[in-house]
Amino acid sequence: MTDLPPLPAENDPLPAPVRNAAALQFLATRRSTKVIHLTGPGPDRAELEQLLRLAMRVPDHGKIGPWRFIVVAGAARHRIGALMGDALAAANPATDDTARALEAQRWLRAPVTVVLVSAPLVPHKIPVWEQELSAGALAQNLLSLVHAAGYGACWLTGWSTYDAGAASVLGLAPGERVAGFINIGTATEAPTERVRPDMDARISWLD
Numbered sequence: 001m002t003d004l005p006p007l008p009a010e011n012d013p014l015p016a017p018v019r020n021a022a023a024l025q026f027l028a029t030r031r032s033t034k035v036i037h038l039t040g041p042g043p044d045r046a047e048l049e050q051l052l053r054l055a056m057r058v059p060d061h062g063k064i065g066p067w068r069f070i071v072v073a074g075a076a077r078h079r080i081g082a083l084m085g086d087a088l089a090a091a092n093p094a095t096d097d098t099a100r101a102l103e104a105q106r107w108l109r110a111p112v113t114v115v116l117v118s119a120p121l122v123p124h125k126i127p128v129w130e131q132e133l134s135a136g137a138l139a140q141n142l143l144s145l146v147h148a149a150g151y152g153a154c155w156l157t158g159w160s161t162y163d164a165g166a167a168s169v170l171g172l173a174p175g176e177r178v179a180g181f182i183n184i185g186t187a188t189e190a191p192t193e194r195v196r197p198d199m200d201a202r203i204s205w206l207d
């Protein structure tokens with residue numbers, strides 16, 4: 001894919017905010033795609049690389065980039081899935097062959113899984129909380145970009161988000177944490193709108 005916008009260079013003049021009806025409509029109707037509704041193809045390496053670079057254009061207090069991506073695609077899905085099955089068994093001795101195979105299978109559902117890693121700088125004058133918030137913004141930005149590029153995606157977590165053995169399979173450094181597994185592929189069906197939290201209760205005006 002070559003139709004993705006190029007990344008601006010530092011100090012390039014950028015457009016001032018203008019009303020963008022298409023962007024508003026896009027955000028009003030974007031939804032995640034359930035992983036069971038993802039299939040191939042996903043973005044190829046060149047396209048995904050560009051999407052990840054665009055996704056990194058997020059608010060980031062201190063401009064420190066306290067996050068990184070690990071892309072699991074192709075044959076690596078089998079390798080990581082098998083190792084995650086082993087990690088699950090190590091974490092929980094009650095894991096039987098079925099559970100282990102199920103865990104391996106989880107890595108094969110989507111053609112691409114982007115592991116979003118929160119990598120806060122510690123100690124640092126920017127609080128860890130703010131660095132982690134930037135990782136959350138990165139995840140949402142990636143979901144939107146992937147959708148805009150014509151793919152479905154969903155942000156998942158699970159036991160392996162919180163397991164030291166799983167972190168070691170992914171090669172995380174001490175202090176790094178999985179912020180999410182962003183599963184990406186072609187959506188096999190269009191979504192419907194979901195239940196939303198009570199929005200009235202979540203907006204206060206002090207005016």
Ligand SMILES: Cc1cc2nc3c(=O)[nH]c(=O)nc-3n(C[C@H](O)[C@H](O)[C@H](O)COP(=O)(O)O)c2cc1C
Nearest residue numbers: 030031032033034143154155156157158179180194
């Ligand atoms: C940090 C985080 C972790 C999540 N983990 C899971 C998960 O493990 N399993 C799941 O079904 N949904 C999980 N979700 C929810 C889905 O990603 C998503 O919020 C839901 O499907 C609806 O999203 P949408 O409003 O973008 O359509 C998680 C969401 C967040 C923010």
